[in-house]
Amino acid sequence: MFCSKWLLRSSRQRGFSSFIKPSYSAQPSSPTHQRKTILDIQQQHRDKIPITCITAHDYITGKFANESNVDAVLIGDSLSMVQLGYPSTNQLKFDEFTYIAQAVSRAVTSKYLICDLPFGSYESSVSKAVESAMKLFQDCDNLQAIKIEGGVEYLEYFKKLDDIGIAVCGHYGLTPQRHAYLGGYKLQGGSKKLQQSLEIFQTCLKLQNSGKVKMLVLECIPQALGRLITQNLDIPTISIGAGKYCSGQILVQADLLGMTGSTNNIKFVKQYASFYDTAIDALNDYDREVKNQQFPGPEHSFMMSKDSYQELDYEIKKMVKSF
Numbered sequence: 308m309f310c311s312k313w314l315l316r317s318s319r320q321r322g323f324s325s326f327i328k329p330s331y332s333a334q335p336s337s338p339t340h341q342r343k344t345i346l347d348i349q350q351q352h353r354d355k356i357p358i359t360c361i362t363a364h365d366y367i368t369g370k371f372a373n374e375s376n377v378d379a380v381l382i383g384d385s386l387s388m389v390q391l392g393y394p395s396t397n398q399l400k401f402d403e404f405t406y407i408a409q410a411v412s413r414a415v416t417s418k419y420l421i422c423d424l425p426f427g428s429y430e431s432s433v434s435k436a437v438e439s440a441m442k443l444f445q446d447c448d449n450l451q452a453i454k455i456e457g458g459v460e461y462l463e464y465f466k467k468l469d470d471i472g473i474a475v476c477g478h479y480g481l482t483p484q485r486h487a488y489l490g491g492y493k494l495q496g497g498s499k500k501l502q503q504s505l506e507i508f509q510t511c512l513k514l515q516n517s518g519k520v521k522m523l524v525l526e527c528i529p530q531a532l533g534r535l536i537t538q539n540l541d542i543p544t545i546s547i548g549a550g551k552y553c554s555g556q557i558l559v560q561a562d563l564l565g566m567t568g569s570t571n572n573i574k575f576v577k578q579y580a581s582f583y584d585t586a587i588d589a590l591n592d593y594d595r596e597v598k599n600q601q602f603p604g605p606e607h608s609f610m611m612s613k614d615s616y617q618e619l620d621y622e623i624k625k626m627v628k629s630f
């Protein structure tokens with residue numbers, strides 16, 4: 308079954324835009340870059356084409372994502388650590404997050420765009436969650452869904468948000484906003500943890516059966532559990548360290564690009580480029596060339612004609628003398 312799915316993949320992907328009519332978008336960046344909507348994502352899920360999702364943490368990584376073939380972009384609260392240098396996602400203030408989310412949303416004009424609700428912006432009440440979600444939707448032009456970490460304790464929240472027309476993406480398994488409570492960024496429901504695995508499975512089923520969660524991020528759980536959840540659910544599951552049998556994958560863009568210089572030891576991260584090393588090498592080349600007087604060269608400098616130079620030199624000498 309998985310084999311045929313993968314064999315079908317490339318031909319289907321090429322034909323994707325031709326057989327799925329893109330929905331109307333008020334300001335498409337170009338005719339071939341119509342915005343992906345929840346309808347496209349749901350269709351892709353029905354067609355069993357893996358859904359690719361990537362985080363973006365500023366305007367430039369938003370642009371990278373927007374120009375790539377990935378299907379969806381998450382404005383992740385991991386930007387707290389990656390972009391702002393905080394020790395976890397829990398120090399991030401809602402205003403700081405909103406400011407960056409706006410910048411990302413300016414760049415992401417053609418992808419399905421999801422935004423995290425950061426720590427402290429929703430937990431205390433349903434109305435607080437609604438206010439925070441509304442603020443993000445008002446500030447970020449292109450937002451299509453919000454994501455909340457947690458389980459059945461937020462069912463009421465998901466219901467309210469969905470009822471007022473805000474699509475909700477769930478996030479279960481490892482929930483990084485609770486890393487201190489959980490004792491670290493640990494695998495959830497591991498081999499000898501049958502009860503915890505069952506609890507995770509049951510929670511995912513309850514989230515889906517509420518009818519108020521459009522898709523579900525599964526973080527840091529065994530592949531077999533990710534597979535069982537995916538097989539028993541109809542909504543798309545998006546894996547980050549939940550194995551290959553989920554409906555899609557997500558990674559932090561800075562990890563994938565090798566930008567951080569430190570997160571490549573997380574087991575579920577695959578580094579597809581080495582931006583960190585490339586950047587330092589480039590800065591060192593620049594430093595050496597300036598010190599060697601190789602940079603700036605004539606091609607980076609504005610030249611004057613010999614006549615103009617001589618005239619200017621003559622006038623300057625006169626001016627200096629008269630001071």
Ligand SMILES: Nc1nc(=O)c2c([nH]1)NC[C@@H]1CN(c3ccc(C(=O)N[C@@H](CCC(=O)O)C(=O)O)cc3)CN21
Pocket residue numbers: 385388389396483492493494495527559561562567570572573574575
């Ligand atoms: N750059 C970055 N990438 C992420 O994926 C990410 C963030 N930041 N910040 C927020 C959370 C934190 N995340 C993390 C961080 C570390 C592990 C980690 O080291 N996990 C161990 C698990 C092993 C165990 O259970 O003991 C691992 O070996 O991967 C997992 C998720 C995921 N999120």
Ligand SMILES: CC(C)C(=O)C(=O)O
Pocket residue numbers: 362381382383384385386423524526547557558559
């Ligand atoms: C990677 C994921 C799922 C996330 O929540 C984040 O980047 O904040």
Ligand SMILES: [Mg+2]
Pocket residue numbers: 383384385423
């Ligand atoms: Mg997050």
